[in-house]
Amino acid sequence: MGVMVNQKFKIKNSDATLHNVHATPKINTEFNFAQPVKEQVNEKSFDKPEVPVRFMCNVHAWMFAYVGVFDHPYFAVTDKEGNFKISGVPNGKYTVEAYHVKTHRDGPGVSKEITVNGDTKADFTIELKK
């Protein structure tokens, strides 16, 4: 998922079992706390842009997720087919960047220059290294 810098987001434990929420950013401040109670909700935020921030549960090592932290509100997460929609973008010239954890872990994503004028469509292809 994506969040904005300093935007508070909620982390909820939907399971009737113990989890820990361990964020391992490289730029922002690392945190780790326990959620032993079902329906427990904690609020957190990050104060610097960073893509991606990895979240993991050390109680269950197979549980992990990635969060993008942006300094603007124009971002989206694709669906299963790779489609996405960013709403409310003012008309003008922009650079759109696509990110995938397998291809752009340590560098910038694939980017494309576009001009927005009302509803605008932009296609991207992310290629795996051969």
Added chain:
Amino acid sequence: MTRTTENPWLARFALATAFASLVLICVGGLVTSHDAGMAVPDWPTSYGHSMFALPFQFWRGGAFFEHTHRLWASLVGLLVVALTRWLNGRAARRPLAIIGLMEVLAGFVIFFLWPNLKATGHFLTGIGGVVLLAAWVWAQNEPAERPLPQLGWLAFALVQFQGLLGGLRVVLFKDQIGIFHAALAQLFFVLLCVIALFTTQWWRKLKRLFPPRPVPRFDGFRAGSEIGAPKLRGLFLAATALIFLQLIVGATMRHQHAGLAIPDFPTAYGRLWPATDADSIARYNQERVEATGVNPITAFQIVLQMVHRVIAGAIVCLAALGAWLTRGQLRWQNPLSKISLAWFGLIMFQTILGAATIWTGKSANMATAHVACGAVSLMTGAMLILLSLRGLVPVERQARAAGEKTKPSEFAAEPAVVHDVRCRL
């Protein structure tokens, strides 16, 4: 009043403490292998509870390993404090009382003055209380022979430092502390084994063997096997130092939390030496199937694993050479020959475990067995160094000693060596 070292229960207790520290290394290995080091986010409390009263509903998944590690570490801490008290006898009472009091006071000061370090304050207060309790126990035995009291104090300091390091790794989020914690654990285990060895009757009898047996006729060198006692000791020392270096490299690899940097063995990405350019690293990362939230691998990690392999080869060669030369000079019947051969076998087994760790995709149990076998290999190397220091004497020095005093040995009637070293084992 009997001396502490004449009590056979001391040796048994020291051995049990050393074994407990090996178990601690195994549990710590499981923590890292399951990536569970951060499963319990607070310290020295566990999920806000006292470590010793954590409800069973919290003992789940990675938390089970991490919490067991903490509890077992506390047990080892208690055993070491008791061992220190036993080794130092009544003389330890006052220092322990002073140290315990200072730790309790330091804990309170940290707790109130630096709230962000309150975990350290809790830890110091708790451990200070245990030390005060050890000082309160009315033990009146004489101190053990040197250097056992000093080694006891060293273990006493190390076990507390290790506890602090383990806790700080959790609350400060520092992998580097984890690497240091893992390497120091190996040295701590060796230290406890050395203490256990020094408390045995066998070791003390070994000491009484000086001056050595009558000097046999020197019948010359055999081609290819001549080596002096210092060189044999140097060989054991070099191999053991290399094992310790290897353990540091291994700990660094494990605490990168990146899984296997190279997934195949004996090749590396199908080659003798893998490519480490940026495109290749990106491709390796893309081809990985990640079942857990591991970090991406880097060129540094790949080179580190290759260095680990190269050092492993060097250790195998040195251990084989050590076993061969010891056998050549001391014969198979000599304990030093037997131990050096067992050491070589252990290192071969360790090599197989290392390969199996890769072939099983870094299975947690296999990786932990590899860590434990590494600790036993280091300890065996340290024992060989000590035994060779105590038992191997150059012929010239032995001749001088025998010329001055020819007291017959209570051990072997026949000399155990034919070359320029002789063993008193």
